[in-house]
Structures are given as C-alpha cells and as structure tokens.
Amino acid sequence: xxxxxxxxxxxxxxxxxxxxxxxxxxxxxxxxxxxxxxxxxxxxxxxxxxxxxxxxxxxxxxxxxxxxxxxxxxxxxxxxxxxxxxxxxxxxxxxxxxxxxxxxxxxxxxxxxxxxxxxxxxxxxxxxxxxxxxxxxxxxxxxxxxxxxxxxxxxxxxxxxxxxxxxxxxxxxxxxxxxxxxxxxxxxxxxxxxxxxxxxxxxxxxxxxxxxxxxxxxxxxxxxxxxxxxxxxxxxxxxxxxxxxxxxxxxxxxxxxxxxxxxxxxxxxxxxxxxxxxxxxxxxxxxxxxxxxxxxxxxxxxxxxxxxxxxxxxxxxxxxxxxxxxxxxxxxxxxxxxxxxxxxxxxxxxxxxxxxxxxx
Numbered sequence: 001x002x003x004x005x006x007x008x009x010x011x012x013x014x015x016x017x018x019x020x021x022x023x024x025x026x027x028x029x030x031x032x033x034x035x036x037x038x039x040x041x042x043x044x045x046x047x048x049x050x051x052x053x054x055x056x057x058x059x060x061x062x063x064x065x066x067x068x069x070x071x072x073x074x075x076x077x078x079x080x081x082x083x084x085x086x087x088x089x090x091x092x093x094x095x096x097x098x099x100x101x102x103x104x105x106x107x108x109x110x111x112x113x114x115x116x117x118x119x120x121x122x123x124x125x126x127x128x129x130x131x132x133x134x135x136x137x138x139x140x141x142x143x144x145x146x147x148x149x150x151x152x153x154x155x156x157x158x159x160x161x162x163x164x165x166x167x168x169x170x171x172x173x174x175x176x177x178x179x180x181x182x183x184x185x186x187x188x189x190x191x192x193x194x195x196x197x198x199x200x201x202x203x204x205x206x207x208x209x210x211x212x213x214x215x216x217x218x219x220x221x222x223x224x225x226x227x228x229x230x231x232x233x234x235x236x237x238x239x240x241x242x243x244x245x246x247x248x249x250x251x252x253x254x255x256x257x258x259x260x261x262x263x264x265x266x267x268x269x270x271x272x273x274x275x276x277x278x279x280x281x282x283x284x285x286x287x288x289x290x291x292x293x294x295x296x297x298x299x300x301x302x303x304x305x306x307x308x309x310x311x312x313x314x315x316x317x318x319x320x321x322x323x324x325x326x327x328x329x330x331x332x333x334x335x336x337x338x339x340x341x342x343x344x345x346x347x348x349x350x351x352x353x354x355x356x357x358x359x360x
Contacts, residue, residue: 010123010166014043015101021051021115022106023072026267026286029059030293031155031313032106033175035163039104040065042168049098051115058267059286062177070095092118105141106159108132113140125165156313174313176271176293183272186265190233193259199231200355201274201291203282204249205242205262208336211284213301213343215245217351219252221281224352230359231257233277235270235287238263279317279358281351283343288312297358299351303342304328318354322346 018039022032029052039048047067050060054071061069076087096119105116105126113132116124117140126137128144138144143165150158160170190199204218222232234249236242246262265273271290274280280291281299291298292312300312303322311319322328326345 010102015046015123017098017100017102018043018046018048019051019095019098019100019103019119019121020048020106021103021112023051023053023109023112024056024107026056026059027289027310028155029056030176030286030289031174032159033060033063033293034156034170034172035104035106035159036060036063036065037171037173037175038160038163038168041171042166046101049100051095059176062179062182062268063175064177095119104162106162110136113137116140125162127162152308154311154313155309158309172314174289174293176290178268178271178275182266182268183276186269186272186276189261189264190259193261195231195233195259197231198278199233199259200225200279200281200359201233201235201277201287201296203235203280203285203287205236205239205245206283206285207237207239207242209241209245210334210336210338210340210342211303211305212245212341213283213346214341215248216252217344217346217348219249220348221351221355222249222253222258224348225355226254226257228356228359229257230278231259233273234258234260234262235265235273236262279355281355284310292316299354299358301343301346301351304331304334306331317358320346320350320354325350 020036022029036048048065049068050066051070054073057069057071060066076084100119100121102123103116103119103121105112108129116126124141125143125145126141127147129147145162145164202222204212206212225232234246236246243262246260250258250260270287274291274296275294277296279297282288283301284303284305288300289312292315295316298312298315298317300315300319302311302319307321322343322345328342
C-alpha cells in the first residue's frame with residue numbers, strides 16, 4: 001500500500017526534523033553522505049539526525065549537516081537480557097520524542113523497520129527489498145522505493161535512489177569530515193616522527209587479508225617511490241595482524257623516508273592525514289573511500305569485491321583491478337578467512353607507473 005498524503009505535505013511544508021537510519025560498517029556509513037547532503041540541499045533548515053552502530057560514529061561525527069547522532073552499541077548484548085532491552089527501549093523512546101517529520105530507512109534489518117515505525121513519523125521511506133516483501137515491512141513504512149535497478153548501480157547511487165519518492169535533486173558527492181584539532185594532532189605526531197615536507201600515504205591492510213597485496217610487491221612499490229625522493233607514511237588499523245603486516249613491509253624497504261602510523265590514528269585523524277597527502281595508495285578498505293571523498297589523488301588496488309558496487313566513488317586517480325591481470329572468484333562465494341591473496345596478479349610496474357603519473 002502506498003500512502004502519498006504525508007509525502008505530498010512535504011512539498012508545501014518542509015520537514016523540520018529528519019532521521020536517517022543505516023546500520024552497517026564504516027565504509028557503508030561514509031557512502032550515505034550523499035543522501036544527507038541531498039536532504040540538506042532540499043531543506044537547509046531541517047535538523048538531520050542519524051541512527052547508526054556506535055562503532056561507526058567517527059565516520060559521520062564531524063559532518064556539518066548532521067544535527068545529532070544516535071548509536072546502537074552492540075556491546076549492550078554483554079549487559080544481559082534485561083539491561084540490553086532497557087537500553088533498546090530507552091533509545092526507541094528517545095527517538096519517538098524527537099517527533100520526526102520524515103524517516104529515511106536505508107537499512108534492510110527488521111530492527112530498522114521497527115525503529116522506523118516506532119518513531120511515529122508521518123512520512124517513513126524504506127526500500128522495497130525482495131527479501132522483505134510482506135505485510136510487516138510494508139506497514140512499517142509509508143512509502144517503499146524501488147530496488148529494481150540496484151544490481152547495476154554503485155552503492156552511492158543505490159542509497160540516493162531512496163529519495164525518488166521525495167522528488168528532490170540529488171547531491172552526489174561523498175563527504176568525509178574532520179575537525180581542525182584532528183589535523184593539529186596529526187601534525188604533532190608527524191613532527192615527533194621526523195616527517196618533513198610532502199608525503200604519500202600507503203594503506204596496505206584490510207581487516208580481510210584476501211583484499212591485500214603481497215607484502216614484497218608493496219615493498220617494491222614503496223622502494224621505487226623512495227628512490228624517486230618521496231616520503232611515505234604507512235597506516236593501518238589497530239589489529240595486531242595489520243600492524244605485523246606493516247612491519248613486514250617496512251623491513252623489506254630502505255630505512256630512509258618511510259614512517260609508520262599503524263594503529264596510531266583515529267578515523268578522523270586518518271582523514272586529516274590523507275587530506276594533506278600528495279597521494280594515497282591503498283587496497284579496498286575504508287581509507288580508500290575516504291581518499292576518494294577527500295579528492296586526494298588515489299591509486300586503489302581492487303580485487304574480488306564487487307567493483308560496480310564498491311569502487312571508490314568519483315575518485316581522482318586510478319583503480320587497478322586484479323581482474324584485468326588474472327581470474328578472480330565470484331565475490332559472493334569467497335571464503336573471507338582464506339589465505340589467498342587475489343591482488344597478487346597486479347604487477348608492481350603498473351602500480352608504480354600509475355603513482356608516478358599522479359605525482360607529476
């Protein structure tokens with residue numbers, strides 16, 4: 001059932017308060033920002049709130065168009081059933097008290113549908129997911145946006161398609177924001193490391209190692225750029241396996257003009273670092289999407305993930321896809337715990353040449 005009355009009222013009376021719901025990973029949250037930007041562009045006076053998983057808050061915490069962020073902390077489960085339910089109920093009540101005019105549910109979980117319905121907002125838009133077709137999902141929303149063309153669209157475009165029922169113009173830019181103090185902290189850290197002048201940021205790691213390139217190939221690439229006179233900063237997440245990979249790569253490189261900030265930066269500090277870099281080189285991971293959003297020249301090494309969905313959006317630079325150099329498995333059938341390095345088909349000379357082109 002489609003209910004247009006509430007949506008029609010938005011044309012004559014702009015929404016005062018909007019809630020956007022997305023419960024996914026860090027990269028997914030960054031790629032929701034075109035929707036936020038579009039809503040602000042259409043209704044600049046509206047307060048836009050976001051509901052997300054607490055661990056992804058840093059991706060959106062500094063976004064200039066977000067009024068407030070509400071987080072679902074997955075650690076609540078460790079509190080026991082009673083305390084967990086109390087936390088969930090308190091969140092539901094808090095959201096209902098905001099009296100939202102419009103709720104945009106980008107998520108596909110039943111939980112997100114329940115939250116959407118419980119807000120009591122007169123206009124509630126979700127996606128008409130095939131796996132969610134039925135009375136309950138339909139009645140949690142007042143309008144369902146089509147997903148008919150999602151298989152041919154980038155994730156950014158999929159997200160933006162939820163705005164079709166509103167008839168507003170799309171703002172297709174991804175926004176990665178940070179605060180001045182984030183860059184100040186990074187500057188102080190660089191000073192202690194002895195980094196001077198311009199630098200290249202290299203993120204060789206991902207939480208899934210099948211997305212990573214061979215350490216020796218990454219080291220050969222770094223060495224070539226060191227020999228060209230560039231300084232390189234290696235970054236990674238705080239996971240011990242990622243940090244061990246960084247150390248293995250460093251050990252294969254000359255000691256001059258190579259530095260590690262592995263596991264030392266918050267996501268916003270990493271954004272500040274990437275924003276001030278001459279070039280970013282990295283694998284399919286959140287920092288790659290951040291570099292694209294920040295318009296930092298980027299060399300993205302891409303493997304068996306769905307290139308159509310997850311390639312860096314509107315990137316300045318080159319996406320080097322392993323599928324152009326060898327056969328890749330079906331992305332839907334990959335064992336994420338495999339030891340296989342699918343990026344290893346990518347030749348070092350191709351990456352070095354692409355980097356040098358961006359550094360001209």
